[in-house]
Amino acid sequence: MSIIDPDPEILEARKSLIGDGTEVRRLLPQRVLRTIGAWCFLDHYGPDDVSPPGTGMQVAPHPHTGLQTATWLFDGLVLHRDSLGNEQLIRPGQLNLMTSGRGIAHSEESPLGGAAPSLLHGVQLWIALPRERQFTEPGFAHYEDLPTVSVGEARVTVVVGELEGQRSPAATHTPLVGLEVTLPAGGSVTLATRADFEYGVMCADGPATVAAGGAAASGGAAAPGIEPGMIAHLRTGSNSIALSAAGPNRFFVIGGLPLGERLIMWWNFVARTADEIAAARDSWMTGDGRFGEVHGYHGDPLPAPPLPAGTLIPR
Numbered sequence: 478m479s480i481i482d483p484d485p486e487i488l489e490a491r492k493s494l495i496g497d498g499t500e501v502r503r504l505l506p507q508r509v510l511r512t513i514g515a516w517c518f519l520d521h522y523g524p525d526d527v528s529p530p531g532t533g534m535q536v537a538p539h540p541h542t543g544l545q546t547a548t549w550l551f552d553g554l555v556l557h558r559d560s561l562g563n564e565q566l567i568r569p570g571q572l573n574l575m576t577s578g579r580g581i582a583h584s585e586e587s588p589l590g591g592a593a594p595s596l597l598h599g600v601q602l603w604i605a606l607p608r609e610r611q612f613t614e615p616g617f618a619h620y621e622d623l624p625t626v627s628v629g630e631a632r633v634t635v636v637v638g639e640l641e642g643q644r645s646p647a648a649t650h651t652p653l654v655g656l657e658v659t660l661p662a663g664g665s666v667t668l669a670t671r672a673d674f675e676y677g678v679m680c681a682d683g684p685a686t687v688a689a690g691g692a693a694a695s696g697g698a699a700a701p702g703i704e705p706g707m708i709a710h711l712r713t714g715s716n717s718i719a720l721s722a723a724g725p726n727r728f729f730v731i732g733g734l735p736l737g738e739r740l741i742m743w744w745n746f747v748a749r750t751a752d753e754i755a756a757a758r759d760s761w762m763t764g765d766g767r768f769g770e771v772h773g774y775h776g777d778p779l780p781a782p783p784l785p786a787g788t789l790i791p792r
């Protein structure tokens with residue numbers, strides 16, 4: 478029997494620039510942690526003041542393959558357009574779930590005009606599609622009415638998967654969970670978890686503590702602290718997660734069955750072989766129709782960067 482380290486491992490984000498130069502905190506993938514379940518990418522951005530003209534999100538049309546993108550806002554308003562012809566505003570409490578399958582292109586931007594709120598704050602997540610569905614039909618879904626549950630002092634939105642018998646309508650392809658947890662000042666909550674899932678916890682608003690509970694928990698030790706820009710990784714083997722915070726705080730909790738395989742992630746593509754990545758890049762740069770076109774975005778599509786000199790290997 479292996480020895481389980483029950484304490485969350487705390488990892489710090491890398492700062493990265495996207496699109497127009499917006500700084501994001503990249504919580505996944507990390508050198509030492511590539512995936513949490515099938516969740517393979519997590520960027521946390523904001524809160525940013527996007528009221529001055531010329532500021533805000535401007536992510537020009539770009540392609541995806543082999544994954545689903547999940548867009549979740551803590552504050553603000555974002556306009557999604559894709560090559561299937563979808564045009565969708567998203568607000569806090571709603572989920573945009575785009576299935577790239579073999580190929581789709583999309584843009585995301587702060588809408589023009591006076592209606593947009595001044596703050597922009599959210600997370601961008603990717604979910605790796607299982608090998609047998611990585612080239613499935615592309616699709617897009619917007620979920621406005623997600624189930625919410627009161628647990629202890631927390632209000633929890635079930636974004637993906639299930640909690641306390643409430644199931645999200647979001648269609649994913651591997652066992653996963655995604656939860657937004659809102660705690661009042663001084664609040665705490667213990668969430669039931671699956672012992673066969675691993676979990677990641679990030680907080681949006683301020684310092685917080687995270688501890689794993691249950692059979693594998695050490696007990697007695699002070700719960701590790703996180704703050705925005707950090708992610709706590711909880712390995713399999715526990716059956717609860719305890720969260721607390723001194724100030725009002727929002728958390729995003731992701732979890733799933735450990736993926737058990739390595740992926741090649743390059744630019745906006747998830748694949749299993751270097752040839753699949755090269756073919757996707759070629760399709761985007763030649764415009765052969767695989768990814769389609771995004772209409773209505775004011776600006777040019779993003780060109781793919783050059784492929785690296787060495788061979789892309791699964792990590």
Ligand code: MN
Nearest residue numbers: 539541546583
């Ligand atoms: Mn994208």
